């Protein structure tokens with residue numbers, strides 16, 4: 640069976656994971672998933688839509704269709720600016736912005752995390768700052784290095800299971 644979805648992309652049964660939409664909808668943030676009526680208001684109001692190859696309403700549609708791999712590997716879920724405008728505009732309380740968090744967590748569990756995000760996480764763990772260039776810039780201005788993170792932040796990140804999720808490994812092979 641082939642389905643011609645709204646932007647003329649052909650998908651087949653092998654692309655579909657039927658458990659995926661149910662897993663998203665089973666979360667507190669994702670419980671409105673199936674209520675989407677594909678009105679597009681979320682995408683129409685998204686301030687970064689020009690930068691997105693796949694728009695918020697398309698992410699929601701793909702999730703409903705069970706296109707797990709496409710959704711979890713889509714840059715949109717990481718590029719989302721978390722402004723919550725789509726939540727406010729949605730007439731059906733689908734809460735796309737909140738669903739982005741669910742999808743990011745799922746992608747992390749699957750080990751699908753963009754290298755740039757991994758670099759930020761490693762910096763946060765090592766230095767307490769989600770930036771890799773801050774000391775470089777401070778050195779140029781003859782300012783002392785920023786202090787290292789205390790153990791509290793590492794404890795929080797450890798409890799979040801980042802090591803288990805391989806987010807702190809330099810080379811994942």
Ligand code: SF4
Nearest residue numbers: 685719720722723725
């Ligand atoms: S929360 Fe993300 S997807 Fe929603 S409008 Fe803002 S940037 Fe766009």
Ligand code: SF4
Nearest residue numbers: 675676678679681729
């Ligand atoms: S605004 Fe809500 S109902 Fe409309 S397409 Fe976006 S998520 Fe679906």
